[in-house]
Amino acid sequence: MVRTKTHAPIAKSCLIGLALMLPLFSQAGTFNLGTITQAEGEITFLNFAPPHQVKQVKVQEILQTDGSYLTQDNSFMTVELFDGSWLRVSPKSKFTLEYLPSSKTILVHLFSGSAKFLFSAHLNNNEVQKIMVKSADTVFESVDGKFSVVRSPLADTNSLFVEK
Numbered sequence: 001m002v003r004t005k006t007h008a009p010i011a012k013s014c015l016i017g018l019a020l021m022l023p024l025f026s027q028a029g030t031f032n033l034g035t036i037t038q039a040e041g042e043i044t045f046l047n048f049a050p051p052h053q054v055k056q057v058k059v060q061e062i063l064q065t066d067g068s069y070l071t072q073d074n075s076f077m078t079v080e081l082f083d084g085s086w087l088r089v090s091p092k093s094k095f096t097l098e099y100l101p102s103s104k105t106i107l108v109h110l111f112s113g114s115a116k117f118l119f120s121a122h123l124n125n126n127e128v129q130k131i132m133v134k135s136a137d138t139v140f141e142s143v144d145g146k147f148s149v150v151r152s153p154l155a156d157t158n159s160l161f162v163e164k
Contacts, residue, residue: 031099033063033106034081041075041091068096071113081106083124085131090114104129111135114150117142 036059043057047067057069063079071077071093079087085106089095093113099106106128108115119131121143133140135151138158150159 031065032082033065033097033099034079034087036061036063036077037080038076038078040077042072043075043077044070044072046070063097065097065099068094068111070094081128083127085120085124085128086118088116090116106131108133108149109135110149110151112151112153114148116146116148118146120144 036057039057039059039061044054045057045064045067046052046054049066057077063081069077069089071089071091073091075091077089079089081087087108090113093115094111095113095115096109096111097106098109104126108131110133115133117131117133119128119142121129130141130143133149135149135158136153136156140147140149140160146163148161148163150161151157152159
């Protein structure tokens with residue numbers, strides 16, 4: 001019995017096609033979380049996908065999930081989220097956002113600074129069921145309320161302030 005080795009040209013063309021489509025897959029994670037209604041001072045956005053360019057954030061822009069936001073000294077931004085909730089970010093804050101459609105959760109990664117939320121799952125027709133804020137090794141979850149999370153990397157502390 002003689003065995004011969006053959007190369008499959010179809011597999012090679014599939015690999016080339018997959019390599020050409022990878023940039024499309026990297027942009028598939030972008031989700032329109034809301035609209036920036038206030039932007040005072042210098043606020044920047046750094047996209048995760050190449051080319052990694054820093055751009056200035058302006059009022060009426062879409063809040064995106066594919067990068068990180070940074071507010072400088074004396075700057076802040078306010079966002080109306082797609083479900084009617086509100087987010088306000090204070091000066092000297094760095095954060096990223098995600099939307100998890102399977103659990104209807106908005107996930108905020110707060111690296112420094114503070115963020116204030118006004119959220120109610122009962123008022124948004126269950127478009128979003130909860131907001132989670134990850135700050136260092138701490139996770140805060142809310143299904144209703146007005147609260148602020150403050151992250152101080154210098155002191156390595158996280159604080160939660162709840163308003164009624």
